[in-house]
Amino acid sequence: MKDWPLLLETTQLAEMLYDPKLLILDTSSAANYAEHHIPGAVHIAPSELQGGIKPAVGKLPSIEALNILFAKVGLTPDTHVVAYDDEGGGWAGRLIWTLDVIGHRNYSYLNGGLHAWLDEGHPSEQVANHPAPTKQDIAIDSLAIAEIEDFISMLDNNQLAIWDARSAEEYRGEKVLAQRGGHIPGAINLDWLELIDRNNHMRLKDLTSLQAKLNELGITADKTIITHCQTHHRSGLSYLLMKILGYPHIKGYHGSWGEWGNIDTTPIETGDHPQPSAQKP
Template sequence: MKDWPLVIEATQLADSLHEPNLLILDTSSADNYAKHHVPGAVHIAPAELQCGIKPAVGKLPSVEQLQALFSRVGLTPDKHVIAYDDEGGGWAGRLIWTLDVIGHRNYSYLNGGLQAWLNGGHPSEEVANLPPPSEVEIILDSAPIAEIEDFISLLDNGQLAIWDARSPEEYRGEKVLAQRGGHIPGAINLDWLELIDRDNHMRLKDLKAVQAKLDILGLSADKTIITHCQTHHRSGLSYLVMKILGYPHIKGYHGSWGEWGNRDDTPIEIGDRPQTSAQQP
């Protein structure tokens, strides 16, 4: 079996499209998948990765739904998944987090996704790929999952950091997408868009520069990091970036602000979080 890196470029994938153990999963919009996708790619609608139940629509689907999904796309333990999307990594990261949750850790992220593939002049196809269903048994691993009950009493713990990947306006409580606006006390805001190089076909920004910014903000690899957004979609990318950077203790809060901001028993801060002198750039 080929030894795939966690992040691959379009040229690397183009040279290996016919590897027998590859399972290319496209989490782009249905329109983009129908128009053009990587040859052999199987489509997963982004909504299939979330439960869709209000108010916390971003929570995991049921085990039965996950079993049906990954059976439909033909996942087996020997398959190496290539994950990509059409937006810079949010949905692909959510897929990779979901694969971690079901214990499948053979995967790579296509850097830049569909945009990098097309801008590289690589071939695409329009016909949907429908592989034979597989018999996959889903057993959830709780390690990558953060629940309110796990960390609400640990907000003052210096070894825990919360990465809020929403926009600054949402973080400060100026843009409200739940009953209450604001952020989890102590959470550190770094918009997921700050991780994407939109001038380079939606590839990830220079990872050394990203790591330096995370260290300045207090989101360093020696801590347990919980990341979230509104529905754990945008924070799929922050989770993925931490995986790429080798962070050993990371979790995705799948309830995200859709849950936290719609409960009346969760503490909330409004406005910018004051930085200590050690956190100043």
């Protein structure tokens, strides 16, 4: 089990589906879980991965809520988690970020999630799975967490890159989902949807091409990368991609634009940000 890859293909999961140390966690919608899910999969509602307190609804739930959640799904220290969703990786990535935050790093992401699994004819079931609860005593590992006070004074630091995974319209300030619209000064915009191959059952696009795109944008592995969206849901996928690509220093800004855009004093830019390739002498 220790050699199972972070990026897991459907055929690999099919071969190890009934391994007793496997915990398959489904972060699809409740309707999709009820209609069809991978045999043995346990459902986590996406809302259970977020605190839900306005305006920054995407912030991490309380330790008490996390203890209840991971006890309910039966997580143990030696459990190998397989995370998947029904949308191409946003919620599964948010779950993997949450596992990093609680110090559980024994996990895989099912490439393509429910779409790939069903499209390729693998078995599904409708019965809900409720494992025996486990005891939890969660401690937060802050290495994967970006808080506004950690980096607001470091926006000019060239060893820091901020990946804004929202749409271009949100980034430019044309579509406003907070008190103020725009983006964090210096942030680089790459929409999370650009990472998903809709012609290949919602799998990630070719990793070599994605790495080349990140390098071109200046989101490089030698920097500390902070990723965010509106609620750190879409940026769950950008965080996950960087994990898969082996980036050593990545953080999720769980306050995201729901926090930044609702504070009167945070610096904000609007319009397009010039990309590094356009700044070469």
